[in-house]
Amino acid sequence: METEARPGTTIPLYALYGQIDAAAELRFLHLESLYARNQLYGWNIRPHRHHDLHQMIWVADGHGTVVLDDRTLALHSPVLLSIPPTMVHGFQWVPGAEGLVLTLAESFVADILKLSEDPAIETSLGHLLAITGALHARSLTRLHDLFASTVDEYVHERVGRITAIAGNVTLLFAELARLRHFSVQPEDDPQARSIRAVCRDFRRLVESHFREHWSVARYASVLAMAERSLRRACVQELGLSPQQVIHRRLFIEARRDLLYTDKTVAEVGYGLGFEDPAYFTRFFVRHEKDTPQVFRRQRTA
Template structure:
């Protein structure tokens, strides 16, 4: 039995995020003002794939009040939306790249504001395991290019390899090895799309001694080669 449509009430100032593919409609009060930004789903894929917290936050419709955030932060969010509007109306060089950058920044600011607005009554004090996951993610960010073993990270966090994998699967839904692979792929994607660096040089910069192995690794993780991925994504940027 299908559910009927859900109605949600919101008031300004706020930002509303609606995930791709979600049927929706609005009924605005007279004299309402605002900006509607429609972003193609493939333009959201890279920033949401890059950060687990962003992906989780924007997996559903979100209404983020802006009046409760820091005044400077609220003005910055408003400024970003206006920059998106201005860029979309201009034909300047690099417009699509600038729009992607502004959209990514908007997503990050809204997720941060939304997370603070929905903290639990206990103040959102992290559990021991969530704290260990944050430590792991910090370590991965610092060392992922070095291709360290899982044991290296377990020792730094102060737990066994089995414990660290349990924490990673419980808190992040992936093993430590999978988290490391994701970080390498995310870095590779950014370099492939936004830099002219040759694939071979990208491989070396990510700690791969053999560019051919990097190609196999990337294809195993994404289903395509680095060269084909770069070509496809750059065509999307200029379309």
């Protein structure tokens, strides 16, 4: 768990917002009203991220704004947000907004995915979903009922409580996948499942080692496969080469550090494994077309 060395030097990485240590009693799931957390912070949740937590935010009444990495969106109820781990997010709600914040341990999500074996759900959870102000009446009713049922199970210690909650969460995941309009691939296609598994394992390795600038050959070796097989899988499933996946992850983190910390450009580069600040600047320009200094100035002015 990261903690702040000095104000602004790192993007806060929380178990739950406002709890920098891991003292939050979160074995698999945490559920609270929008009011419970936001009123403590004046309805202003500053940009932060979670290392291994997935969050779903449901706002039935109210409005506000959300920061998602380098984007800011206006939100008007009904609002449904599904935010994957490590994505920077912050909120400014109008006081009195009514809703729920569902925080899920990544291990719990993984257990559900293992049981469901549904590629549409796995794909949808790996991406941001932000719906505001427009939901089909049937979807609105289903979401309202599923969140209400989850709250009921969460606050009552009844027999089968965990099973009931897991069932509701699984149905919420299915609704997310439907809202993203993903088509479920045939379950009897072992080759497709194998490719998805390779890409999932590769991206998890990248998440752990992108700052170390591992070569594609090293990733392939850890995955016990040939480089060409890893490339084939990534291009087919992700539309990117393995090197592009690695560089994209580095670039996302560079943007986050430039936007949400007061590190110098050189410090950002060093923190991402670049020994030469000039090389980091060239890397950033290849992806952004602007230097890190210009990028920061234009977006933080």
